[in-house]
Amino acid sequence: MAAGEGTGALEKALDVLEAIGSAPQGLSQGELAEQVTLPRTTLYRIIASLVERGMIRRDPLRKVYRLGFRYLELVRNAYLMPDLVAAASFELRALRDLTGETSYLAVLDGNQVMSLERCDGAHTTRSAAALGQSKAVYCTGQGKAILAALDEATRDEIIKGLTLTALTPLTITDRRRLHAELQITRARGYAIDDEEIVLGVRCVAAAIRDNSGKVRGALSVAGPAYRLTLERLELLGPELSDAARRVGAQLSESQVRIADSEVQRVEGPWAFNGALARWSHEQQGLYWADTLAPTIRLLDAKGERVFARLDAPVQAMELHREGLLIAHGNGWSLLDRQGQEHSLPGWPGKPLLGLASHPSGSLWACLSHAGACRIGELSAEGELRSPWSFQERISAFCWDAEGQTLYAVGPESGSVYVMQLGSSSVRRLASLPKGGGRLSGLALDREGGVWTTLRDGWSLVRLNADGSLDRMIGLPVPSPTDLAFGGPNEDVLYITSARHELSRETLGTAPASGCLFQINPKVIGVAAHQTTWGLNRRGEAVTG
Numbered sequence: 001m002a003a004g005e006g007t008g009a010l011e012k013a014l015d016v017l018e019a020i021g022s023a024p025q026g027l028s029q030g031e032l033a034e035q036v037t038l039p040r041t042t043l044y045r046i047i048a049s050l051v052e053r054g055m056i057r058r059d060p061l062r063k064v065y066r067l068g069f070r071y072l073e074l075v076r077n078a079y080l081m082p083d084l085v086a087a088a089s090f091e092l093r094a095l096r097d098l099t100g101e102t103s104y105l106a107v108l109d110g111n112q113v114m115s116l117e118r119c120d121g122a123h124t125t126r127s128a129a130a131l132g133q134s135k136a137v138y139c140t141g142q143g144k145a146i147l148a149a150l151d152e153a154t155r156d157e158i159i160k161g162l163t164l165t166a167l168t169p170l171t172i173t174d175r176r177r178l179h180a181e182l183q184i185t186r187a188r189g190y191a192i193d194d195e196e197i198v199l200g201v202r203c204v205a206a207a208i209r210d211n212s213g214k215v216r217g218a219l220s221v222a223g224p225a226y227r228l229t230l231e232r233l234e235l236l237g238p239e240l241s242d243a244a245r246r247v248g249a250q251l252s253e254s255q256v257r258i259a260d261s262e263v264q265r266v267e268g269p270w271a272f273n274g275a276l277a278r279w280s281h282e283q284q285g286l287y288w289a290d291t292l293a294p295t296i297r298l299l300d301a302k303g304e305r306v307f308a309r310l311d312a313p314v315q316a317m318e319l320h321r322e323g324l325l326i327a328h329g330n331g332w333s334l335l336d337r338q339g340q341e342h343s344l345p346g347w348p349g350k351p352l353l354g355l356a357s358h359p360s361g362s363l364w365a366c367l368s369h370a371g372a373c374r375i376g377e378l379s380a381e382g383e384l385r386s387p388w389s390f391q392e393r394i395s396a397f398c399w400d401a402e403g404q405t406l407y408a409v410g411p412e413s414g415s416v417y418v419m420q421l422g423s424s425s426v427r428r429l430a431s432l433p434k435g436g437g438r439l440s441g442l443a444l445d446r447e448g449g450v451w452t453t454l455r456d457g458w459s460l461v462r463l464n465a466d467g468s469l470d471r472m473i474g475l476p477v478p479s480p481t482d483l484a485f486g487g488p489n490e491d492v493l494y495i496t497s498a499r500h501e502l503s504r505e506t507l508g509t510a511p512a513s514g515c516l517f518q519i520n521p522k523v524i525g526v527a528a529h530q531t532t533w534g535l536n537r538r539g540e541a542v543t544g
Helices: 003-021 029-036 040-052 069-078 082-099 141-149 152-160 175-188 230-249 504-509
Strands: 056-059 064-067 102-109 112-119 134-136 191-194 201-209 215-224 256-258 274-280 285-290 295-300 303-309 314-320 323-328 331-336 341-343 352-357 363-369 372-378 384-390 396-399 405-410 415-420 427-431 450-455 459-463 469-474 480-486 492-497 517-519 533-535 541-543
Touching: 003 029, 003 040, 003 056, 003 064, 029 040, 029 064, 040 056, 082 102, 082 112, 082 215, 082 230, 102 141, 112 141, 134 141, 141 152, 141 175, 141 191, 141 201, 141 215, 152 175, 191 230, 201 230, 215 230, 274 314, 285 314, 285 480, 285 492, 314 352, 323 352, 352 396, 363 384, 363 396, 384 405, 450 480, 459 480
Parallel strands: 256 469, 274 480
Antiparallel strands: 056 064, 102 112, 102 215, 112 134, 191 201, 201 215, 274 285, 274 492, 285 295, 295 303, 314 323, 323 331, 331 341, 352 363, 363 372, 372 384, 396 405, 405 415, 415 427, 450 459, 459 469, 480 492, 492 517, 533 541
């Protein structure tokens, strides 16, 4: 096919796409033939190709053609920012209702700005810039608001590559004047377009920054100059700034959804119920348990292997300066560094829900109590000193590095609890919806982040210190059970998992269930802290 013929065929297909895309209710084949004036055989061939590619679709009820979902998918992948659009939708409507004028959401697109979303004003004569339309960054309110909010190096790089063409007699074409305008914009918090891109149209805009300070876009209100006087724009400017601030508060640069492809399986056999992950800095190894088999596993420089086999299901496990302290169905045992079991018959034999060590060396336990549970320091007699009470079972708990704050997770309510040493109050830090999975494990990082696994939820999450969701990491297995930071710098995240409750169908899609996984520090981007502890000869806990 000659180049001219190929271009002609492409233009005909684009004419068909444009005609269908311009008709919100769709076009019948006859209506389409009237609009594009193509021979019917040519039109049929183009329609068939576009339908096959998913670019258009036929509504079987109304018998009309409309844009296809493949077309929408391509546009979404290339331009749309669903989190930003969702966060801005309420503010766009509120600004439209406040002003009666059209409100816009725009983002930086190279050295231009592009409209992502629009809320049409109430007037017949109104601003109606097309979605996806790119405009010059230097002469629009949106563009100037974004430029003013950028760091100096990025801003100068963009401006250096611009050709400041006069689009109206009021367009700023002098770079020094543009820099002065951006300084004013930065100081007052909003930008004004005084008929600089279209005569007779004014605009006021404010930049959107997320929680990390990154510029994500801009909100604006535009309309005829006779309704949007300069005096009115100055009154609306602070409203735009506040709205943009509220949108930015819903966004976070660190809200990363990490794919399960970033999660690496550690080579080794699966466990029925992997849990109780504990990293030993001294041994440079990760201990974890198959609580049902029951076995204790060890991952170190030699690989992953069985460290010890026990005779009763494992209930809790903590690091010890000579190995591991184990609470199991037959009581308590100490596993030395060779994996040999030494019974501790004098230790309290009460059923445990969990163990954790305080940085000072004291041992803390979670015991069932009247259908719920309590957490406190464990005495030699097996009693809890000044315990905190919970109305549900706690699946994991741990202290922060300073030993001032205790965190706990309750799977029944989906709550992450926080308690302060010396205070009897229990505060709910965050609540996660039950549909996401049952909270299971718990780990803290040095940045104040709280990590927990979502059993039956195929994922784990990190919460910020204020309880807000920071990130979610997808996993290739449905039932992650526990997690711990380890590795030479203790910044590798290890995750245990279970398989004993899974159906045969689920195991078919998640055959690695029950295995140990790891996520490298470059992926998670945080550091961790770890506390080890031991026992002295009197059976008192000491740091190890």
